[in-house]
Amino acid sequence: MKLSLEGVSKHFGPHAGLSGVDLEIRRGEFLSLVGPSGCGKTTLLHLVAGFEKPDAGRVRMDGRDVTGPGRDRLVIFQEPALLPWLSVEDNAGFGLPTKPRALREETIHLLLRLVHLEKFADLMPHQLSGGMKQRVALARALAVDPDVLLMDEPFAALDPRTREELHHELQRLWMGLHKTVLFVTHSVEEAVRLSDRVAVMAAGPGRIRRVIDVDLPHPRDFDSPEVADLRRQIREDR
């Protein structure tokens, strides 16, 4: 197991938070958390990220307790959170050592090509569209070669077309890079398109209701009847 949560609870007042969550995420797996707002999806992600500590239970990665944030588990947020004083290039290279310079530049160049932004290296963040910014954020995270990507509704603020574009992009990247991904979303559609498994959560208190296997090969045709079918199943179940 890459990541495991055992009996994890985290309380914010009487009705919010998580209660007794068990979840295991395999190495290289793409697992999505879906559920209504207030079900604690983001809290769960923050616990794995090490931003928060559980009130009870254990969060482990590779068998070791998570004690704080670290660059083996890079978080990608809903807002791209690019640093506005750095160029696209320097944002992408934020987590890289400054020396040797040649290696740094080569890595940045490679990553920007990976997310199709090599022509925009010298622009500033405010000159980019929302989708482009999120691509830079993705490049910035991948630059440090983390084992795990923790994605917190990364496409929620984008328009539908850009979102679909980034679904294809992320699927392609994930297939090539073999990262373990924990993906939080409120869109069942998004979860079914991208994931190996979908954990459906419920609120009050936050818990995992069931985990559904999405047994379809990658790359997926997002418009296939199987995808639509699973999506309907999960929606009706809720």
Added chain:
Amino acid sequence: MNTAAKQLVAVVLLLGFWEAAVRLTGTAAHHYPVPSGIALNMVRGFSSGDYAAALAFSLARITAGFAIAAAAGIALGLLLASSRSARELLAPAALGVQSLPSICWLPLAVLWFGLSERAVLFVVVMGSLFSVALGVRDGLAQVPPIFRRVGQTFGLTHRQLIVRILLPAAFPGILTGLKQGFSFGWRSLMAGELVYGSTGLGRSLLIGRQLSDVNQVCTVMVLILAIGVAVDRVGFGIIEKRVLARRGLA
């Protein structure tokens, strides 16, 4: 005609009117300055080297004083931003002390340091320090929390977080504090030089009064104003514009 040209015409007309009014009414010339007198005094003062020397003294003092105030102010601002108890204990004091005209520190400074350069420097630092500190504090308070998260997920240490994320993110606010700090420091220095009066522009102002030379008094006032405006608009103004434009904020 563009705005600058209009403003120039207005200034020239005003100066002409001023000159004519003093001359035509036969007002006592040694009590009322005239533009031509100021211009002449400016030329004379610079060709004798007096004003250049005075300027050099004042600029050296403000540079030293402002450098100390900026360094101490940034440190104090960081402390105020990072420690809750520092904020509760020191922030009201800092705000309170800031409302004291800094020249009021001079008697105390003289008791401590004697009537010396250090006393004047102390007044400049006290005039400037708290504006810088409060600017740094406010700048840091406005850093979006998500930037801290970014630093954390990239595994930055506390020190790296400050240097690589918090200070650059707060830079526009810090710049505002520095700008205000300089402006207050400059005013404090002029007050200090008027009272302590061994060298500098403040001293030249004092000499003008002692000689009953209204044109010299006004010329030095123009110089003091010019330095203040130049540093504020040109020095800080250009940096500020660049910083904001780079971030897409201007």
